[in-house]
Amino acid sequence: MDYATLLKIHLAAVAVSLALFVLRGIWRMLDSPMLKRKWVKIVPHLNDTLLLAAAIGMLVAAGLNPLEHGWLMAKIAGLVVYIALGSIAIKHGKTPRARILAFVGALTVFGYIAKVALSKQVWPF
Numbered sequence: 687m688d689y690a691t692l693l694k695i696h697l698a699a700v701a702v703s704l705a706l707f708v709l710r711g712i713w714r715m716l717d718s719p720m721l722k723r724k725w726v727k728i729v730p731h732l733n734d735t736l737l738l739a740a741a742i743g744m745l746v747a748a749g750l751n752p753l754e755h756g757w758l759m760a761k762i763a764g765l766v767v768y769i770a771l772g773s774i775a776i777k778h779g780k781t782p783r784a785r786i787l788a789f790v791g792a793l794t795v796f797g798y799i800a801k802v803a804l805s806k807q808v809w810p811f
């Protein structure tokens with residue numbers, strides 16, 4: 687698969703990831719039974735796997751080594767923090783306050799990762 691196609695898949699998965707995360711965050715705040723639906727438990731993880739697979743495909747296609755590009759390391763680190771905060775926001779946060787703080791934190795980190803991608807700078811502000 688060529689780089690341009692992988693980038694399109696990556697960007698589509700980025701949009702779906704954000705949409706599903708916001709939706710699940712809202713359902714969590716409302717204690718909605720939607721969160722118990724099977725597809726809601728599976729699809730976000732499949733999509734995030736696709737997001738990462740397309741990213742790895744681009745690295746291979748373009749011969750990019752994250753160890754040589756700070757902005758790629760920043761994206762990988764950002765993704766780890768986004769996943770950790772996301773799991774607190776949706777699952778492991780014990781109080782509504784902890785879950786909301788983690789939700790806002792995860793969205794902030796998501797914005798940072800997107801800014802890093804567009805600017806190719808570790809500190810894009």
Ligand code: HEM
Nearest residue numbers: 700741742744745752758761762765768796799800803804
């Ligand atoms: C939530 C996580 C992520 C978000 C929100 C995100 C967002 C984006 C965005 C918005 C672009 C488009 C940049 C442009 O059009 O110039 C992009 C491109 C890219 N992303 Fe990600 N990304 C994420 C995770 C990752 C990860 C973990 C990697 C692997 C290190 C990665 C590698 C890349 C690469 C190689 C490009 C292509 C850059 C280019 O050719 O301009 N992304 N990403």
